[in-house]
Amino acid sequence: MLAIAPAPTTLEGWMRDYPFLPGLLFAAACLVILLLVALPRFASWRRGRGRPVLDPIQVEELLMGPGALVVDLRSAEAFRAGHIRGSLHVPIEDLPTRFARPDPNARRALVLVDDTDELSHRSFDLLTARGFSWLYVMKGGMRAWRRAQRPLAK
Secondary structure: OOOOOOOOOOHHHHHHHOOOHHHHHHHHHHHHHHHHHHHHHHHHHHHHOOOOEEOHHHHHHHHHOOOEEEEEOOOHHHHHHOEOOOOEEOOHHHHHHHOOOOOOOOOOEEEEEOOOOHHHHHHHHHHHHOOOOOEEEEOOHHHHHHHOOOOOEO
């Protein structure tokens, strides 16, 4: 008959019988932290597939060059708390009325910005359906702008 050893009852007993357990717990904790950090960026990457997206540094370079119009889709409170210098505040609710159709004489690119880029991608679909062509989405939104330590205007 096969004898089954009793389970260890003390911490020393667990460590003696299962020496790999601390390493396994550490690896599991690292995996959880990695997922918590990577999932928001993965979601932003998935939304941006097949669309013209710019990171904060590229947006800043575009603003220094021939010019672009940054359209900030956030709430008034978030806009007042800090925004990209020279950006146009158009709350997401007002976007369909403010951008009914493209101006044929306008030659500036539009860069759509919100907190995370989720609203920007939805707005991108709306504006391309209305005929706008020079559109970009800032990848990661204002969170990415702050993370890249770019300047904010108030």
